[in-house]
Amino acid sequence: MDNEKPLPTPSRPPKAVVLLSGGLDSTLAVRMLKEQGVEVHAVNFNTGFCLTDHARKVRKTDDLKKLRNEALRAGADLQVEVEIVDISKEYLDILTRPKHGYGSAANPCIDCRIFMLQKAREIMTEIGADFVATGEVLGQRPMSQMRPILDLIERESGLKGKLLRPLSAQCLPPTEPEMTGLIDRTRLGGIRGRTRTGQMALAAEFKIEDFPQPAGGCCFLTDENYAKKFHDFMAHWDGERELSLEDFLILKVGRHFRLSPRVRAIVGRMEGENKFLSYFAAGHWLLTTPDVPGPTTWVDGEPDAAELAKLAEITVRYSDCPADASTRVFAHRDGEERELTAIAGMSLRELDGYRIQ
Amino acid sequence: MRAPDVPPARTLDAIGLFCPVPIIKTAAAMKEMAVGEVLLVRADDRGVLVDLPAWCKMARHELLGMAEDGDVITAYVRKAHA
Numbered sequence: 001m002d003n004e005k006p007l008p009t010p011s012r013p014p015k016a017v018v019l020l021s022g023g024l025d026s027t028l029a030v031r032m033l034k035e036q037g038v039e040v041h042a043v044n045f046n047t048g049f050c051l052t053d054h055a056r057k058v059r060k061t062d063d064l065k066k067l068r069n070e071a072l073r074a075g076a077d078l079q080v081e082v083e084i085v086d087i088s089k090e091y092l093d094i095l096t097r098p099k100h101g102y103g104s105a106a107n108p109c110i111d112c113r114i115f116m117l118q119k120a121r122e123i124m125t126e127i128g129a130d131f132v133a134t135g136e137v138l139g140q141r142p143m144s145q146m147r148p149i150l151d152l153i154e155r156e157s158g159l160k161g162k163l164l165r166p167l168s169a170q171c172l173p174p175t176e177p178e179m180t181g182l183i184d185r186t187r188l189g190g191i192r193g194r195t196r197t198g199q200m201a202l203a204a205e206f207k208i209e210d211f212p213q214p215a216g217g218c219c220f221l222t223d224e225n226y227a228k229k230f231h232d233f234m235a236h237w238d239g240e241r242e243l244s245l246e247d248f249l250i251l252k253v254g255r256h257f258r259l260s261p262r263v264r265a266i267v268g269r270m271e272g273e274n275k276f277l278s279y280f281a282a283g284h285w286l287l288t289t290p291d292v293p294g295p296t297t298w299v300d301g302e303p304d305a306a307e308l309a310k311l312a313e314i315t316v317r318y319s320d321c322p323a324d325a326s327t328r329v330f331a332h333r334d335g336e337e338r339e340l341t342a343i344a345g346m347s348l349r350e351l352d353g354y355r356i357q
Numbered sequence: 358m359r360a361p362d363v364p365p366a367r368t369l370d371a372i373g374l375f376c377p378v379p380i381i382k383t384a385a386a387m388k389e390m391a392v393g394e395v396l397l398v399r400a401d402d403r404g405v406l407v408d409l410p411a412w413c414k415m416a417r418h419e420l421l422g423m424a425e426d427g428d429v430i431t432a433y434v435r436k437a438h439a
Binding site: 044046064065067068069072073075076079080081082083084086 | 376377380381384403406407408411416
């Protein structure tokens with residue numbers, strides 16, 4: 001755009017819906033727009049798959065900084081109001097049936113972006129905003145931020161021409177707010193690629209010092225270990241039972257074992273996980289070792305007597321029961337109780353044979 | 358923490374809810390309240406200890422006080438503007 005060309009003066013400040021995670025990129029996007037006098041309506045989508053939120057559920061920590069919602073913190077720092085939108089229920093459809101498939105883990109990043117931007121478009125219409133903006137950086141992420149994918153996301157979200165990526169705007173075709181003069185394109189960024197140099201320079205310029213490190217987001221669907229459990233679960237889902245967020249949250253904790261196509265178990269690794277597993281007791285066997293400190297084992301499916309005995313062995317394997325000694329294992333399910341005895345002797349080889357990995 | 362001079366017009370029971378749900382519910386409750394009214398929030402997710410002050414600062418409402426007693430967090434928020 002020609003630097004000398006006078007920009008039209010809008011009759012009111014431009015208004016934008018900005019997706020704000022609280023990470024550096026989206027924080028910079030908000031800041032760049034505010035510099036141009038844009039009225040920012042920030043939105044943060046709660047998918048239910050945020051690591052920070054998960055940490056709250058299973059761990060006790062005195063470091064409150066680890067528990068903070070970064071979008072709220074960023075909103076407070078940037079002096080913009082953040083609307084937190086709960087999409088956790090609708091998001092399950094995206095997660096289990098992604099039209100554009102998964103990334104390297106269980107992350108349906110393309111469908112996720114399209115879905116969030118469709119929601120942002122609805123909010124844009126509802127509040128009378130002029131456009132939507134994100135902190136996306138061209139070429140920064142292998143799946144969702146390559147040029148053809150950015151174009152696809154813009155198209156399928158119904159935001160053609162109305163989706164501004166301030167950090168990379170000068171590397172992308174001009175959008176409507178730039179072409180109509182609501183936004184001065186020359187003051188937007190030309191950042192591309194995986195290096196964070198451009199962002200760090202902007203952060204220094206804007207004196208933004210408090211942002212989560214390392215970058216990369218808080219979505220645990222990108223975790224490779226989580227993905228192994230996720231894909232095992234999906235491979236054994238009958239396709240009929242209605243899924244809930246809890247089906248996927250429980251995959252984040254413990255050690256996972258599969259005894260057969262219809263029986264799997266999760267063994268807690270710490271007190272918080274044992275407690276977390278016990279929240280999901282309804283309809284499931286829970287195994288514990290009453291005489292020695294040990295884990296809680298949560299069982300999904302209908303184990304036969306031999307499988308229940310094997311699960312007791314696995315539970316004892318992770319208890320404080322001395323090697324080759326035996327101890328009692330209590331199995332509870334909805335008021336039904338069984339007492340078993342198991343020896344702490346399962347070999348690592350056998351154990352690994354059951355492990356979901 | 359002293360209770361506010363104005364008795365709470367409304368109580369939000371967020372016990373058992375994890376952030377950001379208590380914050381979403383706080384924001385929704387405040388929308389329905391009148392300026393000057395006080396919302397009492399009860400929660401047991403410790404994330405509330407950081408998220409509620411951040412939300413109040415961001416949304417420009419007044420956090421009158423917050424206290425943690427055992428597992429329960431109690432907070433008073435006054436609606437500062439329409």
